[in-house]
Amino acid sequence: MPPTVSLAVARYRPEEESEPSVQTYEVPFRKDWVVLDALNYIKDKLDGSLSFRWSCRMGVCGSCGMTVNGQPRLTCASFLSAEPPGPIRVEPLRYFPVVRDLVVDITDFLTKLKKVKPWIVRQEEKPLAEGEYLQTPDQLDAYKQFSMCINCLLCYSACPIYGLEPTFIGPAAIALAQRYNQDSRDEGSAQRLEILSHHDGMWQCTFVGECTKACPKHVDPAGAIQQYKLTSATHWFKTLLPWGGR
């Protein structure tokens, strides 16, 4: 008998049940398998009705974020062999409404992301004839870390503030705002500061720091938010000075 491992998977079939339930599956235990492989085995061989999102299998697309043994993780990067013995609990991402089984609705995040203008804002575009916007390696370095975000939403799922205050704009959206603020080609930081200084913006964050721990791409959203707070506070102090102006 080849070794097996059991997966306790959260199921939610809205047409049948009003609350999620848990279904346990036995899947082959293979050293090179991640949780996503096990889920795909279930879908292909054991129960075709199980729903979950996935795409690239290599930590780039950000689709397969789920709660594995209580922690928000990319299932494509969670090896079966690294989990403690006993059934591996697989649940949908916390704090998002569950559509079905392991699929959550992320509309809330997409709306918030758009609010922070995650694109390069220019007062005036340079004519094409003048060529591209050049950037030094140091200028690239200033924002590169924040640009690694894959919108997997593990940080939202790790953030108790987002769970308690669903209007909070959230870690990834603020980190992405910082990604453009720090970009030497961008001129939109004043517009973003206006949006993120509001009640639901950066000041909701109380620096739990879990978003940074959960982030699979080392974006450090908690750092981005605290640095942004510092910028915002400095900006505010400057407006108090007689020569500061607004």
Added chain:
Amino acid sequence: MSAPAGYTPYHPRWYRRRVSVWWWLESRSYAGFVLRELTSIFVAFFALVLLWQVRSLAQGPEAYSRFLARLQTPLFLALNGVALLFLLFHSVTWFNLAPTAMVVRLRGKRVPDLVIAGANYAAWVVLSAAVAAILLRG
């Protein structure tokens, strides 16, 4: 046609889990975070004691010795002991978080986290030593 709106492919019935009041007991880091937030109460307590001290100092030597006697009661000794523990926790956790919030760039390179945290600790030691020197000399 008064049947409640049921599940249809175009009308998803989401399931939203409520956040438990005990969410902060779910993991050690959440509990540590809540504990760190609670330390603010003890910071405020120390600030109030300091204000009280200044007030009694202004009221004259008699009031000040009354203040000192009050501080030596077991209740205040215990309170101050607990407050000191919380303040140490407050300082250590915030010093450790400082490198995340403060990005210092020197000649285009980011100053390592250890250096920033270390500088904070060094400033803490120097200031504490200065305070201790002033107190012990008096």
